[in-house]
Amino acid sequence: DAGVTQSPTHLIKTRGQQVTLRCSPKSGHDTVSWYQQALGQGPQFIFQYYEEEERQRGNFPDRFSGHQFPNYSSELNVNALLLGDSALYLCASSFLDPKGGHNEQFFGPGTRLTVL
Amino acid sequence: DAKTTQPPSMDCAEGRAANLPCNHSTISGNEYVYWYRQIHSQGPQYIIHGLKNNETNEMASLIITEDRKSSTLILPHATLRDTAVYYCIVGSSNTGKLIFGQGTTLQVKP
Numbered sequence: 001d002a003g004v005t006q007s008p009t010h011l012i013k014t015r016g017q018q019v020t021l022r023c024s025p026k027s028g029h030d031t032v033s034w035y036q037q038a039l040g041q042g043p044q045f046i047f048q049y050y051e052e053e054e055r056q057r058g059n060f061p062d063r064f065s066g067h068q069f070p071n072y073s074s075e076l077n078v079n080a081l082l083l084g085d086s087a088l089y090l091c092a093s094s095f096l097d098p099k100g101g102h103n104e105q106f107f108g109p110g111t112r113l114t115v116l
Numbered sequence: 117d118a119k120t121t122q123p124p125s126m127d128c129a130e131g132r133a134a135n136l137p138c139n140h141s142t143i144s145g146n147e148y149v150y151w152y153r154q155i156h157s158q159g160p161q162y163i164i165h166g167l168k169n170n171e172t173n174e175m176a177s178l179i180i181t182e183d184r185k186s187s188t189l190i191l192p193h194a195t196l197r198d199t200a201v202y203y204c205i206v207g208s209s210n211t212g213k214l215i216f217g218q219g220t221t222l223q224v225k226p
Contacts, residue, residue: 033214045213107159
């Protein structure tokens with residue numbers, strides 16, 4: 001089992017551009033969450049996808065959007081990039097228990113985005 | 117979700133127990149305490165969780181006070197590979213939004 005995989009590993013963009021990050025969940029997982037981690041800070045929740053729908057959303061502007069595919073993989077899109085979007089973007093997957101259980105979230109290694 | 121408070125940094129000698137405290141005085145009755153850690157340049161890794169009873173697994177032990185306002189994560193025999201940022205998180209589920217604070221940077225020294 002490859003665990004959670006993310007691509008690309010590193011990315012450099014300029015202000016105003018658009019970026020797409022990709023995530024493949026751990027085998028057997030159906031839920032994908034995205035987090036942004038600025039340097040020296042803890043990860044901040046962006047949103048979560050389940051059954052191809054956005055299930056929860058954190059306090060991020062509409063420039064941040066996502067998608068989940070039938071095979072449970074997911075994309076994070078960021079439009080009109082700002083310098084402040086430079087961060088490590090983490091993807092986490094889990095199996096959603098309808099009863100609200102405690103299946104742990106497995107995190108990928110992240111994509112390091114630098115906006116110049 | 118309840119907020120947590122952790123010391124920014126701690127040191128521990130290799131082979132000794134590392135005790136990482138966390139305050140969560142506003143925790144509500146249906147909220148659990150979760151611990152994750154993040155080794156440099158990697159994604160966070162789940163360690164353990166608990167509601168009100170003490171818990172132990174192959175990685176660590178979790179001690180929760182009777183009033184549930186604080187907890188301690190114990191790594192019984194710390195190794196250099198345990199050097200990481202440790203996050204204490206309070207929430208009703210491990211599969212939804214996780215609210216990370218600043219965490220505690222644990223430095224295990226030889």
